[in-house]
Amino acid sequence: xxxxxxxxxxxxxxxxxxxxxxxxxxxxxxxxxxxxxxxxxxxxxxxxxxxxxxxxxxxxxxxxxxxxxxxxxxxxxxxxxxxxxxxxxxxxxxxxxxxxxxxxxxxxxxxxxxxxxxxxxxxxxxxxxxxxxxxxxxxxxxxxxxxxxxxxxxxxxxxxxxxxxxxxxxxxxxxxxxxxxxxxxxxxxxxxxxxxxxxxxxxxxxxxxxxxxxxxxxxxxxxxxxxxxxxxxxxxxxxxxxxxxxxxxxxxxxxxxxxxxxxxxxxxxxxxxxxxxxxxxxxxxxxxxxxxxxxxxxxx
Amino acid sequence: xxxxxxxxxxxxxxxxxxxxxxxxxxxxxxxxxxxxxxxxxxxxxxxxxxxxxxxxxxxxxxxxxxxxxxxxxxxxxxxxxxxxxxxxxxxxxxxxxxx
Numbered sequence: 001x002x003x004x005x006x007x008x009x010x011x012x013x014x015x016x017x018x019x020x021x022x023x024x025x026x027x028x029x030x031x032x033x034x035x036x037x038x039x040x041x042x043x044x045x046x047x048x049x050x051x052x053x054x055x056x057x058x059x060x061x062x063x064x065x066x067x068x069x070x071x072x073x074x075x076x077x078x079x080x081x082x083x084x085x086x087x088x089x090x091x092x093x094x095x096x097x098x099x100x101x102x103x104x105x106x107x108x109x110x111x112x113x114x115x116x117x118x119x120x121x122x123x124x125x126x127x128x129x130x131x132x133x134x135x136x137x138x139x140x141x142x143x144x145x146x147x148x149x150x151x152x153x154x155x156x157x158x159x160x161x162x163x164x165x166x167x168x169x170x171x172x173x174x175x176x177x178x179x180x181x182x183x184x185x186x187x188x189x190x191x192x193x194x195x196x197x198x199x200x201x202x203x204x205x206x207x208x209x210x211x212x213x214x215x216x217x218x219x220x221x222x223x224x225x226x227x228x229x230x231x232x233x234x235x236x237x238x239x240x241x242x243x244x245x246x247x248x249x250x251x252x253x254x255x256x257x258x259x260x261x262x263x264x265x266x267x268x269x270x271x272x273x274x275x276x277x278x279x280x281x282x283x284x285x286x287x288x289x290x291x292x293x294x295x296x297x298x299x300x
Numbered sequence: 301x302x303x304x305x306x307x308x309x310x311x312x313x314x315x316x317x318x319x320x321x322x323x324x325x326x327x328x329x330x331x332x333x334x335x336x337x338x339x340x341x342x343x344x345x346x347x348x349x350x351x352x353x354x355x356x357x358x359x360x361x362x363x364x365x366x367x368x369x370x371x372x373x374x375x376x377x378x379x380x381x382x383x384x385x386x387x388x389x390x391x392x393x394x395x396x397x398x399x
Contacts, residue, residue, distance in 0.1 A: 176345055176382045179357035180373040204352065223354045227361065263330070 032090050032097045039086065043079040053078070053292035060295065063211035064286040080287040084128045084239055091130040092162035094137070101131050101237070105249035112231040112251070113141070118186030120225055120232045122252070122274065124197040125290040126281050131237035131245040132193065133169075142190040146171045146182060148200070179224060186230045193235075196221040196274060197291065206271040210279050213296035222270040226256050226263065232270075234277050238285045250277065311341045318389045325385070328362045329355050340386040348384075356382055363388075369395045 027035065047054060057077045061069035087099045113119045121143070123129050129145070136143035149172040159166045171181050171192065182192050199205040199218040206219050225232045232252035237245045254273050257266045282289050314322060314336070322335035329351070342348045345356070359382070360371035369392050371381065381391045 173353070175378075176353060176356050177371075177373045177375070177378040178353040180353075180360055180371060180378075183357050183360075184373055220352075220354060224357075227354055227357050260330070 027089050027093070032087070032099070035086060036083075039079055039082045042082045043075055046078050046082065047075055050292070052294075056292045056294055060211075060282075060289055060291070061286065063213065063296070064282045064289065077287045077289075080239070081290050081292070084288075084290070087239065087245075088128060088130045089162060091128070091133055092159060092166070094134070094163065098134055099131070099239075100244045101134055101247055102240075102244050103135065103247045103249075108251045109233050109235070109249040110139075112233050113189070113191065115231060116189060117228065118189055118230045119191045120186070120221065120228075120230050121191055121193040121235045122196050122221055122232050123193060123235050123237075124195055124278050124281075126197075126278065127236050127238040127285070127288045127290075128245060129193060129195060129235075129237065131247055132235065135247060136191065142185075142188075143193055144169050144171050144182075144185055144190060145193045146173060146178075147195070148173050179227070182224065183228050186228050192230075194221045194224075197278065206267050208268070208271045208275045210275040211282060211296075215275065215296060217271045217275065219267045219271070221274075222267050225270075226266065229256065234274070236281055238281070238288050312339055314338070314340050314385070315389070317393065318385055321389050321392065322385055324362055324366060325359065328358050338385050340389075341384050344382060344384060344388070359388070363392055367392050367396055 054074060057074045058069050061073055061077060065073065090098050109119065109121075121132070123132075132143060135141075147170060149170060171178060171185065175181075185192055196218060199216050202216060204219055205216040206222075207214055207216055209215070221232070224230075232254075234250040234252055235247065237247045240246050252270075252273065254266070254270050257263050318340050319335060322338045325331070325338070326333065326335050331349070333349070338349065345351045351359075363369050363371055371378070371391075375381065377391075381387055
């Protein structure tokens with residue numbers, strides 16, 4: 001039952017792949033810090049070649065910033081993205097050259113995990129989810145990402161070249177037994193990561209408000225939580241000015257319903273909570289939002 | 301995905317066991333159709349009933365709970381098992397009697 005992936009996703013991933021291939025070439029020869037001079041040209045390329053991303057950035061920044069976005073702020077937004085993509089390479093390589101990670105709210109995550117039903121780590125395309133890998137390794141926790149494999153496109157080879165275990169850490173969406181795999185993984189006490197801010201179709205999603213406009217969020221993560229009973233923990237990893245990634249775990253705080261009627265209300269409540277969490281992150285770290293497509297649609 | 305016409309059983313009439321499973325299916329998944337409306341050989345996922353992978357998990361949960369039959373992700377036949385009410389029921393019955 002694979003539904004067709006939304007075309008607009010291809011745009012950020014293409015830029016992602018370009019940046020990765022260029023950077024990958026040099027990553028083996030040069031260190032992370034010495035590669036940062038590349039970010040300027042990459043940003044400029046992205047800015048000039050990707051009108052859709054530029055317009056999406058402007059539309060987003062208009063919502064997230066207290067002032068009108070300018071070319072400078074849009075460039076800054078794109079540079080942040082390029083920086084995180086570059087860092088991603090080093091997170092995957094898992095060498096001493098990895099960016100450092102600072103963690104807050106670790107207890108709430110470990111506590112959720114101690115319940116024995118695994119844990120659903122719910123993130124967004126804000127900052128870097130890759131930063132969590134190093135944390136997982138540190139705690140001996142198996143982290144699997146639930147994602148569209150097709151969405152990676154040609155980047156899969158690049159990712160696997162960087163981390164040979166990469167394929168095993170992915171649970172591909174789109175198979176009839178995808179969620180059986182997820183439930184089994186959670187049953188083994190593992191952690192399953194989901195980025196819940198993009199939806200491929202409009203009939204299985206929830207409409208809610210975010211940054212003053214309507215957005216559509218997938219209901220999947222919340223239905224999955226209800227079906228498995230695994231606790232949801234919100235997680236973000238934002239690159240701070242000093243180059244360290246601030247990983248922050250936050251309890252989801254919306255309890256699973258016990259009644260039948262509660263089930264349908266839960267999705268809406270959960271989506272509102274999630275959107276509120278994203279909105280607060282966007283206000284605090286406006287340049288770490290990495291959905292470079294028309295996110296706020298004119299909904300009827 | 302269309303199935304070849306089954307000559308021994310009706311393609312449109314549910315067997316008693318299929319009806320029982322259909323009722324549990326409608327209840328567990330909170331579907332907006334009645335159990336009778338689920339054609340035994342119509343696809344459950346995608347075009348047919350429009351179920352998704354989380355629904356498949358819900359099906360696996362009630363099948364495990366009510367019939368003691370485990371549906372596992374490593375089964376290479378999952379696509380076939382979940383293809384229709386009929387194939388799901390055939391799998392459940394085969395594994396229940398074997399077990």
